[in-house]
Amino acid sequence: MTIKLVIGGCTLSVISAYAPQVGLDEEAKKRFYEDLDEVVRGIPNTEKIVIGGDFNGHIGATASGFDDVHGGFGFGERNGGGTSLLDFAKAFELVIANSCFPKKENHLVTFRSPVAKTQIDYFLLRRGDRGLFKDCKVIPSENLTTQHKLLVLDLKIKRDRRKKMISDRPRIKWGGLTPALSREMGEELMGMGAWSGSGDADIMWNKAASCIREVASKMLGVSRGKFGGHKGDWWWNGEVLGKVEAKKAAYTKLAEC
Structure with missing residues:
Protein backbone atom coordinates (compact mmCIF):
# COMPACT_ATOMS: atom_id res chain seq x y z
CA MET A 1 0.00 0.00 0.00
CA THR A 2 1.27 3.48 -0.88
CA ILE A 3 0.02 6.89 0.22
CA LYS A 4 1.36 10.32 -0.67
CA LEU A 5 1.70 13.17 1.81
CA VAL A 6 2.35 16.76 0.78
CA ILE A 7 4.04 18.73 3.56
CA GLY A 8 4.93 22.27 2.57
CA GLY A 9 6.76 21.91 -0.71
CA CYS A 10 7.76 18.29 -0.03
CA THR A 11 5.98 15.20 -1.39
CA LEU A 12 6.44 12.08 0.73
CA SER A 13 5.52 8.60 -0.55
CA VAL A 14 4.87 6.18 2.32
CA ILE A 15 4.97 2.49 1.38
CA SER A 16 3.74 -0.32 3.62
CA ALA A 17 5.36 -3.71 2.95
CA TYR A 18 5.05 -7.26 4.27
CA ALA A 19 7.57 -9.86 3.13
CA PRO A 20 6.78 -13.60 2.92
CA GLN A 21 7.37 -15.50 6.13
CA VAL A 22 10.34 -17.75 6.71
CA GLY A 23 9.62 -21.21 5.31
CA LEU A 24 7.81 -20.12 2.15
CA ASP A 25 9.41 -20.99 -1.19
CA GLU A 26 11.98 -18.69 -2.81
CA GLU A 27 9.61 -17.92 -5.67
CA ALA A 28 7.22 -16.10 -3.30
CA LYS A 29 10.09 -14.04 -1.88
CA LYS A 30 11.29 -13.21 -5.38
CA ARG A 31 7.82 -12.02 -6.41
CA PHE A 32 7.63 -9.82 -3.31
CA TYR A 33 10.82 -7.95 -4.16
CA GLU A 34 9.88 -7.71 -7.83
CA ASP A 35 6.58 -6.07 -6.85
CA LEU A 36 8.33 -3.74 -4.40
CA ASP A 37 10.89 -2.86 -7.10
CA GLU A 38 8.07 -1.84 -9.43
CA VAL A 39 6.45 0.38 -6.80
CA VAL A 40 9.69 2.19 -5.95
CA ARG A 41 10.65 2.66 -9.61
CA GLY A 42 7.30 4.38 -10.17
CA ILE A 43 8.10 7.12 -7.64
CA PRO A 44 9.86 10.21 -9.09
CA ASN A 45 13.34 10.92 -7.79
CA THR A 46 12.12 14.33 -6.61
CA GLU A 47 9.83 12.71 -4.02
CA LYS A 48 10.86 11.46 -0.60
CA ILE A 49 10.31 7.78 0.19
CA VAL A 50 9.56 6.02 3.47
CA ILE A 51 9.20 2.24 3.28
CA GLY A 52 8.08 0.56 6.46
CA GLY A 53 7.08 -2.98 7.22
CA ASP A 54 7.78 -6.51 8.36
CA PHE A 55 10.53 -7.85 6.10
CA ASN A 56 10.93 -11.18 7.96
CA GLY A 57 14.71 -10.94 7.79
CA HIS A 58 17.63 -10.19 10.09
CA ILE A 59 20.12 -7.59 8.84
CA GLY A 60 22.57 -8.36 11.64
CA ALA A 61 24.29 -6.25 14.26
CA THR A 62 27.02 -4.88 11.98
CA ALA A 63 27.23 -3.57 8.43
CA SER A 64 29.68 -6.23 7.16
CA GLY A 65 29.91 -5.23 3.50
CA PHE A 66 26.79 -3.07 3.42
CA ASP A 67 28.19 0.12 4.95
CA ASP A 68 26.28 2.31 2.49
CA VAL A 69 22.85 1.01 3.61
CA HIS A 70 23.45 -0.45 7.09
CA GLY A 71 24.27 2.10 9.79
CA GLY A 72 26.13 -0.43 11.93
CA PHE A 73 23.64 -0.61 14.81
CA GLY A 74 21.47 -3.66 14.18
CA PHE A 75 20.59 -6.72 16.24
CA GLY A 76 21.33 -10.42 16.04
CA GLU A 77 22.85 -12.48 13.23
CA ARG A 78 22.18 -11.83 9.55
CA ASN A 79 20.18 -14.37 7.58
CA GLY A 80 19.06 -14.79 3.98
CA GLY A 81 16.00 -12.57 4.39
CA GLY A 82 18.16 -9.80 5.83
CA THR A 83 20.65 -10.09 2.97
CA SER A 84 17.80 -9.79 0.44
CA LEU A 85 16.62 -6.60 2.17
CA LEU A 86 20.13 -5.14 2.18
CA ASP A 87 20.57 -5.98 -1.52
CA PHE A 88 17.26 -4.27 -2.29
CA ALA A 89 18.25 -1.17 -0.30
CA LYS A 90 21.61 -1.03 -2.08
CA ALA A 91 19.99 -1.27 -5.51
CA PHE A 92 17.78 1.76 -4.84
CA GLU A 93 20.31 3.73 -2.76
CA LEU A 94 18.22 3.44 0.39
CA VAL A 95 19.34 3.31 3.99
CA ILE A 96 17.80 1.31 6.85
CA ALA A 97 16.83 3.93 9.42
CA ASN A 98 16.71 1.75 12.53
CA SER A 99 20.31 0.66 11.94
CA CYS A 100 21.62 4.23 12.10
CA PHE A 101 21.22 4.97 15.82
CA PRO A 102 22.98 3.26 18.73
CA LYS A 103 20.26 1.83 20.97
CA LYS A 104 19.78 -0.55 23.86
CA GLU A 105 18.48 -4.00 23.01
CA ASN A 106 14.92 -3.11 24.07
CA HIS A 107 14.87 -0.32 21.48
CA LEU A 108 16.14 -2.60 18.67
CA VAL A 109 14.06 -5.76 19.07
CA THR A 110 10.85 -5.46 17.04
CA PHE A 111 9.52 -8.99 17.57
CA ARG A 112 9.50 -10.78 20.90
CA SER A 113 8.00 -14.16 21.83
CA PRO A 114 8.55 -16.63 24.67
CA VAL A 115 11.15 -18.45 22.56
CA ALA A 116 12.79 -15.70 20.48
CA LYS A 117 13.60 -12.01 20.16
CA THR A 118 14.48 -10.61 16.74
CA GLN A 119 14.62 -7.52 14.58
CA ILE A 120 12.44 -7.95 11.49
CA ASP A 121 10.58 -4.62 11.12
CA TYR A 122 12.39 -1.77 9.38
CA PHE A 123 12.10 1.73 7.96
CA LEU A 124 13.93 2.56 4.72
CA LEU A 125 14.56 6.01 3.22
CA ARG A 126 16.63 7.44 0.39
CA ARG A 127 20.29 7.75 1.31
CA GLY A 128 20.21 11.38 0.23
CA ASP A 129 17.50 12.07 2.82
CA ARG A 130 19.62 10.83 5.71
CA GLY A 131 19.38 14.25 7.32
CA LEU A 132 15.59 14.05 7.53
CA PHE A 133 15.30 11.32 10.15
CA LYS A 134 16.37 12.29 13.64
CA ASP A 135 15.66 9.05 15.48
CA CYS A 136 14.27 5.56 15.01
CA LYS A 137 13.58 3.15 17.84
CA VAL A 138 11.22 0.59 19.30
CA ILE A 139 8.84 1.62 22.10
CA PRO A 140 9.04 -1.52 24.31
CA SER A 141 5.91 -0.74 26.32
CA GLU A 142 3.68 -0.51 23.23
CA ASN A 143 2.51 -3.59 21.33
CA LEU A 144 1.01 -3.57 17.84
CA THR A 145 0.10 -7.24 18.21
CA THR A 146 0.91 -9.79 20.86
CA GLN A 147 4.50 -10.13 19.65
CA HIS A 148 5.33 -7.12 17.44
CA LYS A 149 6.60 -3.94 19.09
CA LEU A 150 5.90 -0.39 17.93
CA LEU A 151 8.73 1.00 15.79
CA VAL A 152 8.79 4.81 15.61
CA LEU A 153 10.60 7.01 13.08
CA ASP A 154 11.13 10.71 13.79
CA LEU A 155 11.29 12.87 10.66
CA LYS A 156 11.97 16.58 10.44
CA ILE A 157 10.74 18.21 7.24
CA LYS A 158 11.17 21.94 6.91
CA ARG A 159 8.26 23.78 5.38
CA ASP A 160 9.10 26.29 2.70
CA ARG A 161 8.52 29.81 3.90
CA ARG A 162 7.18 31.87 1.08
CA LYS A 163 8.51 35.38 1.10
CA LYS A 164 5.91 38.08 0.84
CA MET A 165 6.15 39.86 -2.44
CA ILE A 166 6.48 43.62 -2.12
CA SER A 167 5.47 45.29 -5.32
CA ASP A 168 7.28 48.39 -6.56
CA ARG A 169 4.37 49.35 -8.79
CA PRO A 170 2.80 52.74 -8.12
CA ARG A 171 -0.49 52.33 -6.28
CA ILE A 172 -3.58 54.48 -5.93
CA LYS A 173 -3.83 56.03 -2.46
Whole structure:
Protein backbone atom coordinates (compact mmCIF):
# COMPACT_ATOMS: atom_id res chain seq x y z
CA MET A 1 0.00 0.00 0.00
CA THR A 2 1.27 3.48 -0.88
CA ILE A 3 0.02 6.89 0.22
CA LYS A 4 1.36 10.32 -0.67
CA LEU A 5 1.70 13.17 1.81
CA VAL A 6 2.35 16.76 0.78
CA ILE A 7 4.04 18.73 3.56
CA GLY A 8 4.93 22.27 2.57
CA GLY A 9 6.76 21.91 -0.71
CA CYS A 10 7.76 18.29 -0.03
CA THR A 11 5.98 15.20 -1.39
CA LEU A 12 6.44 12.08 0.73
CA SER A 13 5.52 8.60 -0.55
CA VAL A 14 4.87 6.18 2.32
CA ILE A 15 4.97 2.49 1.38
CA SER A 16 3.74 -0.32 3.62
CA ALA A 17 5.36 -3.71 2.95
CA TYR A 18 5.05 -7.26 4.27
CA ALA A 19 7.57 -9.86 3.13
CA PRO A 20 6.78 -13.60 2.92
CA GLN A 21 7.37 -15.50 6.13
CA VAL A 22 10.34 -17.75 6.71
CA GLY A 23 9.62 -21.21 5.31
CA LEU A 24 7.81 -20.12 2.15
CA ASP A 25 9.41 -20.99 -1.19
CA GLU A 26 11.98 -18.69 -2.81
CA GLU A 27 9.61 -17.92 -5.67
CA ALA A 28 7.22 -16.10 -3.30
CA LYS A 29 10.09 -14.04 -1.88
CA LYS A 30 11.29 -13.21 -5.38
CA ARG A 31 7.82 -12.02 -6.41
CA PHE A 32 7.63 -9.82 -3.31
CA TYR A 33 10.82 -7.95 -4.16
CA GLU A 34 9.88 -7.71 -7.83
CA ASP A 35 6.58 -6.07 -6.85
CA LEU A 36 8.33 -3.74 -4.40
CA ASP A 37 10.89 -2.86 -7.10
CA GLU A 38 8.07 -1.84 -9.43
CA VAL A 39 6.45 0.38 -6.80
CA VAL A 40 9.69 2.19 -5.95
CA ARG A 41 10.65 2.66 -9.61
CA GLY A 42 7.30 4.38 -10.17
CA ILE A 43 8.10 7.12 -7.64
CA PRO A 44 9.86 10.21 -9.09
CA ASN A 45 13.34 10.92 -7.79
CA THR A 46 12.12 14.33 -6.61
CA GLU A 47 9.83 12.71 -4.02
CA LYS A 48 10.86 11.46 -0.60
CA ILE A 49 10.31 7.78 0.19
CA VAL A 50 9.56 6.02 3.47
CA ILE A 51 9.20 2.24 3.28
CA GLY A 52 8.08 0.56 6.46
CA GLY A 53 7.08 -2.98 7.22
CA ASP A 54 7.78 -6.51 8.36
CA PHE A 55 10.53 -7.85 6.10
CA ASN A 56 10.93 -11.18 7.96
CA GLY A 57 14.71 -10.94 7.79
CA HIS A 58 17.63 -10.19 10.09
CA ILE A 59 20.12 -7.59 8.84
CA GLY A 60 22.57 -8.36 11.64
CA ALA A 61 24.29 -6.25 14.26
CA THR A 62 27.02 -4.88 11.98
CA ALA A 63 27.23 -3.57 8.43
CA SER A 64 29.68 -6.23 7.16
CA GLY A 65 29.91 -5.23 3.50
CA PHE A 66 26.79 -3.07 3.42
CA ASP A 67 28.19 0.12 4.95
CA ASP A 68 26.28 2.31 2.49
CA VAL A 69 22.85 1.01 3.61
CA HIS A 70 23.45 -0.45 7.09
CA GLY A 71 24.27 2.10 9.79
CA GLY A 72 26.13 -0.43 11.93
CA PHE A 73 23.64 -0.61 14.81
CA GLY A 74 21.47 -3.66 14.18
CA PHE A 75 20.59 -6.72 16.24
CA GLY A 76 21.33 -10.42 16.04
CA GLU A 77 22.85 -12.48 13.23
CA ARG A 78 22.18 -11.83 9.55
CA ASN A 79 20.18 -14.37 7.58
CA GLY A 80 19.06 -14.79 3.98
CA GLY A 81 16.00 -12.57 4.39
CA GLY A 82 18.16 -9.80 5.83
CA THR A 83 20.65 -10.09 2.97
CA SER A 84 17.80 -9.79 0.44
CA LEU A 85 16.62 -6.60 2.17
CA LEU A 86 20.13 -5.14 2.18
CA ASP A 87 20.57 -5.98 -1.52
CA PHE A 88 17.26 -4.27 -2.29
CA ALA A 89 18.25 -1.17 -0.30
CA LYS A 90 21.61 -1.03 -2.08
CA ALA A 91 19.99 -1.27 -5.51
CA PHE A 92 17.78 1.76 -4.84
CA GLU A 93 20.31 3.73 -2.76
CA LEU A 94 18.22 3.44 0.39
CA VAL A 95 19.34 3.31 3.99
CA ILE A 96 17.80 1.31 6.85
CA ALA A 97 16.83 3.93 9.42
CA ASN A 98 16.71 1.75 12.53
CA SER A 99 20.31 0.66 11.94
CA CYS A 100 21.62 4.23 12.10
CA PHE A 101 21.22 4.97 15.82
CA PRO A 102 22.98 3.26 18.73
CA LYS A 103 20.26 1.83 20.97
CA LYS A 104 19.78 -0.55 23.86
CA GLU A 105 18.48 -4.00 23.01
CA ASN A 106 14.92 -3.11 24.07
CA HIS A 107 14.87 -0.32 21.48
CA LEU A 108 16.14 -2.60 18.67
CA VAL A 109 14.06 -5.76 19.07
CA THR A 110 10.85 -5.46 17.04
CA PHE A 111 9.52 -8.99 17.57
CA ARG A 112 9.50 -10.78 20.90
CA SER A 113 8.00 -14.16 21.83
CA PRO A 114 8.55 -16.63 24.67
CA VAL A 115 11.15 -18.45 22.56
CA ALA A 116 12.79 -15.70 20.48
CA LYS A 117 13.60 -12.01 20.16
CA THR A 118 14.48 -10.61 16.74
CA GLN A 119 14.62 -7.52 14.58
CA ILE A 120 12.44 -7.95 11.49
CA ASP A 121 10.58 -4.62 11.12
CA TYR A 122 12.39 -1.77 9.38
CA PHE A 123 12.10 1.73 7.96
CA LEU A 124 13.93 2.56 4.72
CA LEU A 125 14.56 6.01 3.22
CA ARG A 126 16.63 7.44 0.39
CA ARG A 127 20.29 7.75 1.31
CA GLY A 128 20.21 11.38 0.23
CA ASP A 129 17.50 12.07 2.82
CA ARG A 130 19.62 10.83 5.71
CA GLY A 131 19.38 14.25 7.32
CA LEU A 132 15.59 14.05 7.53
CA PHE A 133 15.30 11.32 10.15
CA LYS A 134 16.37 12.29 13.64
CA ASP A 135 15.66 9.05 15.48
CA CYS A 136 14.27 5.56 15.01
CA LYS A 137 13.58 3.15 17.84
CA VAL A 138 11.22 0.59 19.30
CA ILE A 139 8.84 1.62 22.10
CA PRO A 140 9.04 -1.52 24.31
CA SER A 141 5.91 -0.74 26.32
CA GLU A 142 3.68 -0.51 23.23
CA ASN A 143 2.51 -3.59 21.33
CA LEU A 144 1.01 -3.57 17.84
CA THR A 145 0.10 -7.24 18.21
CA THR A 146 0.91 -9.79 20.86
CA GLN A 147 4.50 -10.13 19.65
CA HIS A 148 5.33 -7.12 17.44
CA LYS A 149 6.60 -3.94 19.09
CA LEU A 150 5.90 -0.39 17.93
CA LEU A 151 8.73 1.00 15.79
CA VAL A 152 8.79 4.81 15.61
CA LEU A 153 10.60 7.01 13.08
CA ASP A 154 11.13 10.71 13.79
CA LEU A 155 11.29 12.87 10.66
CA LYS A 156 11.97 16.58 10.44
CA ILE A 157 10.74 18.21 7.24
CA LYS A 158 11.17 21.94 6.91
CA ARG A 159 8.26 23.78 5.38
CA ASP A 160 9.10 26.29 2.70
CA ARG A 161 8.52 29.81 3.90
CA ARG A 162 7.18 31.87 1.08
CA LYS A 163 8.51 35.38 1.10
CA LYS A 164 5.91 38.08 0.84
CA MET A 165 6.15 39.86 -2.44
CA ILE A 166 6.48 43.62 -2.12
CA SER A 167 5.47 45.29 -5.32
CA ASP A 168 7.28 48.39 -6.56
CA ARG A 169 4.37 49.35 -8.79
CA PRO A 170 2.80 52.74 -8.12
CA ARG A 171 -0.49 52.33 -6.28
CA ILE A 172 -3.58 54.48 -5.93
CA LYS A 173 -3.83 56.03 -2.46
CA TRP A 174 -7.18 54.50 -1.58
CA GLY A 175 -6.58 55.34 2.08
CA GLY A 176 -7.44 58.94 1.32
CA LEU A 177 -10.94 58.14 0.08
CA THR A 178 -13.68 60.01 1.99
CA PRO A 179 -17.48 60.02 1.59
CA ALA A 180 -17.31 63.42 -0.13
CA LEU A 181 -14.67 62.22 -2.60
CA SER A 182 -16.70 59.06 -3.22
CA ARG A 183 -19.71 61.12 -4.32
CA GLU A 184 -17.50 63.34 -6.48
CA MET A 185 -15.89 60.31 -8.11
CA GLY A 186 -19.30 58.76 -8.74
CA GLU A 187 -20.51 61.87 -10.56
CA GLU A 188 -17.42 61.98 -12.75
CA LEU A 189 -17.69 58.28 -13.56
CA MET A 190 -21.32 58.75 -14.57
CA GLY A 191 -20.24 61.55 -16.89
CA MET A 192 -17.60 59.30 -18.46
CA GLY A 193 -20.22 56.59 -19.09
CA ALA A 194 -18.32 54.07 -16.98
CA TRP A 195 -21.49 52.06 -16.26
CA SER A 196 -23.03 52.28 -19.71
CA GLY A 197 -22.62 49.72 -22.42
CA SER A 198 -23.87 46.31 -23.37
CA GLY A 199 -22.61 43.13 -24.92
CA ASP A 200 -19.53 41.22 -23.77
CA ALA A 201 -19.18 41.19 -19.97
CA ASP A 202 -15.37 41.29 -20.06
CA ILE A 203 -15.37 44.41 -22.23
CA MET A 204 -17.85 46.15 -19.92
CA TRP A 205 -15.81 45.21 -16.85
CA ASN A 206 -12.51 46.38 -18.34
CA LYS A 207 -14.07 49.71 -19.33
CA ALA A 208 -15.50 50.33 -15.84
CA ALA A 209 -12.22 49.33 -14.13
CA SER A 210 -10.19 51.57 -16.42
CA CYS A 211 -12.47 54.56 -15.72
CA ILE A 212 -12.32 53.98 -11.96
CA ARG A 213 -8.51 53.79 -11.96
CA GLU A 214 -8.25 56.93 -14.07
CA VAL A 215 -10.55 59.02 -11.84
CA ALA A 216 -9.10 57.65 -8.58
CA SER A 217 -5.53 58.34 -9.69
CA LYS A 218 -6.45 61.94 -10.46
CA MET A 219 -8.40 62.60 -7.25
CA LEU A 220 -6.50 60.52 -4.69
CA GLY A 221 -3.01 60.52 -6.12
CA VAL A 222 -0.59 57.68 -6.75
CA SER A 223 2.20 56.40 -4.50
CA ARG A 224 5.77 55.97 -5.69
CA GLY A 225 5.50 52.20 -5.29
CA LYS A 226 7.62 51.82 -2.16
CA PHE A 227 6.15 50.52 1.09
CA GLY A 228 5.84 53.43 3.45
CA GLY A 229 4.73 51.82 6.71
CA HIS A 230 1.69 53.60 8.13
CA LYS A 231 1.72 56.47 5.66
CA GLY A 232 -0.97 54.92 3.50
CA ASP A 233 -3.39 54.57 6.40
CA TRP A 234 -5.90 57.37 6.82
CA TRP A 235 -5.76 57.13 10.61
CA TRP A 236 -1.98 57.59 10.89
CA ASN A 237 -1.55 61.30 11.60
CA GLY A 238 0.29 63.65 13.93
CA GLU A 239 -2.07 63.07 16.83
CA VAL A 240 -1.66 59.28 16.68
CA LEU A 241 2.10 59.64 16.32
CA GLY A 242 2.21 61.80 19.45
CA LYS A 243 0.28 59.24 21.48
CA VAL A 244 2.57 56.43 20.32
CA GLU A 245 5.65 58.41 21.34
CA ALA A 246 4.08 59.17 24.74
CA LYS A 247 3.37 55.48 25.26
CA LYS A 248 6.97 54.56 24.47
CA ALA A 249 8.27 57.22 26.88
CA ALA A 250 5.96 55.97 29.65
CA TYR A 251 7.09 52.38 29.13
CA THR A 252 10.76 53.42 29.26
CA LYS A 253 10.16 55.29 32.52
CA LEU A 254 8.35 52.28 34.00
CA ALA A 255 11.24 49.98 33.05
CA GLU A 256 13.67 52.24 34.90
CA CYS A 257 11.77 51.97 38.20
